[in-house]
Amino acid sequence: MRDALPLIGVTSDRSNEAPHHLHQVGEKYVKSIVDGVNGLPVIIPALPNEIDVEKLLDRLDGVMITGSYSMLEPHHYDGPALQPGTLIDPARDAMSMSLIKGAIARKMPVLCICRGFQELNVVYGGTLHQAVHNEAGMLDHRDDKSLTFAEQYAPTHDLELTEGGLLASFGLGQTVQVNSIHEQGIKDLGQGLLIEGRAPDGLIEAIRLDSDDQFCLALQFHPEYRVKENAFYTAIFSAFSQAVSAYQTSNK
Numbered sequence: 001m002r003d004a005l006p007l008i009g010v011t012s013d014r015s016n017e018a019p020h021h022l023h024q025v026g027e028k029y030v031k032s033i034v035d036g037v038n039g040l041p042v043i044i045p046a047l048p049n050e051i052d053v054e055k056l057l058d059r060l061d062g063v064m065i066t067g068s069y070s071m072l073e074p075h076h077y078d079g080p081a082l083q084p085g086t087l088i089d090p091a092r093d094a095m096s097m098s099l100i101k102g103a104i105a106r107k108m109p110v111l112c113i114c115r116g117f118q119e120l121n122v123v124y125g126g127t128l129h130q131a132v133h134n135e136a137g138m139l140d141h142r143d144d145k146s147l148t149f150a151e152q153y154a155p156t157h158d159l160e161l162t163e164g165g166l167l168a169s170f171g172l173g174q175t176v177q178v179n180s181i182h183e184q185g186i187k188d189l190g191q192g193l194l195i196e197g198r199a200p201d202g203l204i205e206a207i208r209l210d211s212d213d214q215f216c217l218a219l220q221f222h223p224e225y226r227v228k229e230n231a232f233y234t235a236i237f238s239a240f241s242q243a244v245s246a247y248q249t250s251n252k
């Protein structure tokens with residue numbers, strides 16, 4: 001049906017609330033699909049061994065790879081062991097990276113946010129700093145848990161956009177302001193990825209796949225937060241929405 005709303009897969013995390021395992025995603029992600037894409041969000045359980053990703057992608061028009069407080073396991077990028085007790089989510093790791101590979105292979109639009117940004121980089125052979133704030137000359141990009149939710153997700157630092165890039169093409173200036181809720185960050189950029197923006201300390205915070213016919217944009221910050229109240233975030237989701245509509249039309 002050509003006028004059907006697009007179905008957008010949204011990743012979830014597998015958490016242990018003994019004796020249960022829950023598959024959950026933050027409301028702002030699924031709400032941003034409604035508000036920013038005019039689509040229908042479909043929450044994807046982190047069941048990499050049970051779900052046939054290809055059969056799932058056959059039913060979708062786009063994918064959002066969400067953020068999460070858990071850390072990508074370092075064996076995916078030959079990184080050093082994490083601090084004992086660090087929150088990990090192996091099922092989420094496997095599901096996200098499988099979705100990214102599968103979606104890209106069929107040129108399905110992909111929007112990656114925060115942890116999803118880091119996962120995309122690792123899928124393309126990149127590596128991560130595990131604690132950016134411990135690196136010489138780098139800012140502390142973590143959120144201040146003593147602040148309110150709104151304060152934590154308010155814009156906190158500049159993002160210098162790459163001249164001639166997709167984000168710069170939105171016409172909102174060469175420098176915009178974004179929020180920051182992350183401990184890890186890109187160390188080495190993956191192959192075939194282009195830099196779309198950097199934080200004031202030079203940390204890469206926006207990337208996209210170097211392709212003329214594949215929308216794959218990844219952001220270390222959180223444009224899904226109150227997407228309609230921030231012109232830059234709105235423009236990001238509008239670009240995603242346009243790509244999803246084009247994909248939906250060409251695949252029906």
Ligand SMILES: N[C@@H](CCC(=O)NCCCC(=O)O)C(=O)O
Pocket residue numbers: 026066067068069070071072113114115116181182183184185222
């Ligand atoms: N755990 C990684 C990724 C950070 C991240 O995704 N933060 C957002 C968590 C809460 C939310 O979904 O808004 C890191 O710390 O770098």
